[in-house]
Amino acid sequence: MRKYAVPVLCALFALHGVAGATPAPTMQTFIGSKLGVSRYQGADVVLSGAGTSRQYLVYARDRKWCGATGGCTLFILTKSGNDWRILSRMTLVHLPVRVLPHMSQGWHDLAISYSGQLPDGRPALVTRRMRFNGVQYPSNPSVPPAEPLTHPEGQSILAPDSPVQTSISH
Numbered sequence: 001m002r003k004y005a006v007p008v009l010c011a012l013f014a015l016h017g018v019a020g021a022t023p024a025p026t027m028q029t030f031i032g033s034k035l036g037v038s039r040y041q042g043a044d045v046v047l048s049g050a051g052t053s054r055q056y057l058v059y060a061r062d063r064k065w066c067g068a069t070g071g072c073t074l075f076i077l078t079k080s081g082n083d084w085r086i087l088s089r090m091t092l093v094h095l096p097v098r099v100l101p102h103m104s105q106g107w108h109d110l111a112i113s114y115s116g117q118l119p120d121g122r123p124a125l126v127t128r129r130m131r132f133n134g135v136q137y138p139s140n141p142s143v144p145p146a147e148p149l150t151h152p153e154g155q156s157i158l159a160p161d162s163p164v165q166t167s168i169s170h
Contacts, residue, residue, distance in 0.1 A: 030084050031058055032167030035075055038062055041162040045099060047076075047132070049106045054079045055087065057097060059158050067092065069115035074158075076137060088137040094125055095162070100154040107132035111152035112141040127152050 031037050039061040047055045058075040066072040071092035078087040090112060098111035109131050116126030128146035130137045138146050 027056060027084065028165070028168040030077070034084075035060070035086075035167075036062075037065060037075075038167050039164055040167065041095070041158050041164055043097075043157045043162070045157055047099065047108045047110075049103050049108065056084065057158055059093065059095065059097070059162075061164055070094065071114050074112070088139065090130070090137065090139055090141065092140060092142055095158050095160045096156045097158040098152050098154045098156050100129065100152065102129075104131035105134040108154075110137060111149055111154060112146070114141045116142060 027042075031040060031042075035058065037058060037060045041059040041061065043057045045055050045057060046053070056077040058077060060066070060073045060075065069092070071094050074090040074093040074097065075086055076088040076090075077084045092114040094113040094115065096113070100109040100111055102109045109129050111127050112130050113125045113127045116124060118124045126142075127149045128141040129149040129152075130141060130146055133145070140146065
């Protein structure tokens, strides 16, 4: 049984990726050149339920991608042939970002937090369910179609303590 453990674990990590793993130089170049992001936290994931494509989450840490509330822009990149393209761009995002077990249109829902208010008006981080609509995820967690989510379950893909990386710009 033990002789199968290592290959199985390697296959799982290859399929689902490791949050915070250093991306390939081509990904770092894409993030710097195409997105214009120099500092970020990233995670290699599979959001498609079919597992037929990879995604890479980029939480921009540059001042130009972050607002006054501390929320920053989250890019969801997807593999397109031998290249990457932007699938979605969300603003106002606070970490952590969670992948939920529930799926919409064959893709995992995401739990995204932003600076909002409690029902009594006090400021707080508010978490919303972001559903894939068949083309992309919503761009803003503070307005519909984002849905309230009180107890997010699922895997934390990007956390506040995820390593900050730098891109390669050409």
